[in-house]
Amino acid sequence: MMELVCPAGTPAALRAAVDAGAHAVYCGFADETNARNFPGLNFSREEMAEGIAYAHARGAKVLVAINTFPRAGDQPIWHRAVADAERCGADAVILADLGLLAHAAERHPGLRLHLSVQAAAANPDAINLYAEAFGVKRVVLPRVLTVEEITAINREIDVETEVFVFGGLCVMAEGRCSLSSYATGLSPNMNGVCSPASHVAYAEQSGAQEARLGGFLIHRTPKGAPVPYPTLCKGCFTSGEQTGHIFEDPVSLDATRLIPALQKAGVRALKIEGRQRSRAYVGQVVRAFCAAVEAADKGQPMPEGLLAKLTEGQAATTGAYAKTWR
Amino acid sequence: MMRHDLIAPLFSAPFALAPLNLALSRLMRRIAARHPGILRRLGPHGQARILIDVPDAPVLLLMQPSGQRLTAHRRTAPPPGSDATIRGRLGAFLAMLHGTEDGDALFFSGELEISGDTAAVLALRNALDDAELDLTEELATLGGRAGPALRRLSGIVARRSGLVLSRPEIF
């Protein structure tokens, strides 16, 4: 059966994911070493050890994301995170930076390494490079590939692949985007944040609601209508005669119906995005995807409408997995 | 006896805020003591003064987590200098407090409107989500004069609003 890898931004969410049947949970330390360095989220060392014990007692794995790019001069912060993850009993660490991978492979030979989506390894040559150089065992594929391309990649590599099936959707190659730091000074790669809340301002302006990021107007909606969070690449802009979502509509990824195709493509694990989401959300999504993965394993059709409530009011897309998205 | 001195303020005006504020303060300190993780998660965002505005309620609430302060203010005299405002139906606040609905969904579907320091509000939401609070349970542990009073108040609020003030089982 494909492994279901579920998000946890807090110990409560980790317990919710494990209780709902997650095969593996991914989470990070409460600092800039992980790519969801959001206010109020993530794990202290003690919480990580407790969370891992909780998961292991119930047969689930914990993968620790240390997937930002260490700051020059401050690499020990990231090195300590890797050492602490191993000490806490992590089943693997999810890394993106070449230097950190080299460090982990050399200093922590017993620690299983996964390649983060932030490394943007989008073809077999890149994946094989990471496998040969650092002994990476699994690669999280960037969300720029079609199912056909994933199938082809799996034929040429010797490591496991993990793909995103649900949640937020990056439209840019992950780990290679500085849009956020251009507008706010803070980036996913350096600070573990994208379009950070600290630079968001909501305001009412002549009867409309505006959401700004770093002073740039990202959304404007009539009063009373929902104002989306001003994530830069999901914003509404003008180019020439056209006004709209130039990069991506404010949609989220739902590849439920592609699960059988992804299984056939040789994908080992399915990943759910959303370490910033609540424990209620995590529990519901995990429960639904457990049912879907089990159905796929038995060759049954995907259960319908499982996640209708969670995507209600928000359009869903199969993203890059379908070629027409490009 | 139904309209006890602590309950009456919410539903009739003019009224004295002092007794209500006393009870709210005790509730806040109680929660902080029972759930130290909330303040730890908030970190520097705990300093933020967050105004809670339920449009149907006659009072505004001002919370400052690290000071363990929660105070009621008349709408005619809103407190100056809040860092952020969360505005929405009581049900939406309870859903956030109890973690029964996703904060992202509540905020960005417009159920709860935020203005001001968005990071502080998100930190609060995340910290509350981890704490697995149950308002009824918190009220139940509150002793003294404030406890029974706030419990009666919550009963009235629950009946009037049709909302459940306990954390429902969500799974």
Added chain:
Amino acid sequence: MDLSVGPNAFFWSAETVRDFYRALAETPVQRVVIGEWVCSKRLPFWQDEIPGAVEALQMAGKEVAVTSLALITLRRERRQTADLAEMGLPVEINDLSALHHIPEGAPFWVGPVVNVYNEGTLEWLARRGATRICLPPELPLASVAALARAGHAAGVAVEVWGHGRAPLAISGRCYHARLHDRAKDSCQFVCGDDPDGRDVDTLDGRAFLTVNGVQTLGRAVTTVAGQIEALRDAGVASLRLSPQIGAFPEIARAYAAALDGAPDLPGTLARLMPGAEFCDGFLAGQPGVAQVALG
């Protein structure tokens, strides 16, 4: 500190490419990276210009390297990347997978869209044969200085993004095609209509970004015009200038003059690029779009 010219990001006609490199050969830059780094579909339209341009540049005494694509996904693109290593020029890798095609220990350069954020990564690349690294534009000066030091120790020349619209993102999706209601595979090469990229403004009319096919750039021209001394002090080996339509040879000369001590580079740039906005926030640890040392 000297000057390097990066690969052109935009889709130019063969004739424009020819004229550009002919003029560039006359400028006081030390090295040039040439090749297609944004979209493989563009290459057939101008690749015949590459040999002549390389020859002209080398005749003029410039070092020349050839770039890989910034995002390599298709089989055809992987084959093209393998071919680069056969050209007899240093390869500048702008997608890490290009390294797979370079023999272990053979020298190569690293471009600005490969993530080199720290000493560990620089040292690993140096062990693999990297001799030049252009750092990601978003890095602050403290990181640049630490990496320049590590570069000295490891025998790697460190470049910074000196002038041009900063490359901010690369995607599987083509935004140019999307703006024309087309998919990437049936784009009909609409990005060729915008040799300087296509403007993206906020709803309240503020200039913000530039789309260039699958690439997104900052609209403002990032420039280190006000930070040259700080970069020199940090031990930076070279400033990278990124091609744009317009007075590029004059811009290169202005930077060369500034490196020799000529005053008021910001003023000169403003005259050479009328209507352009400039920014320099990244090096100062501020939003990239900010103006910090300019003015």
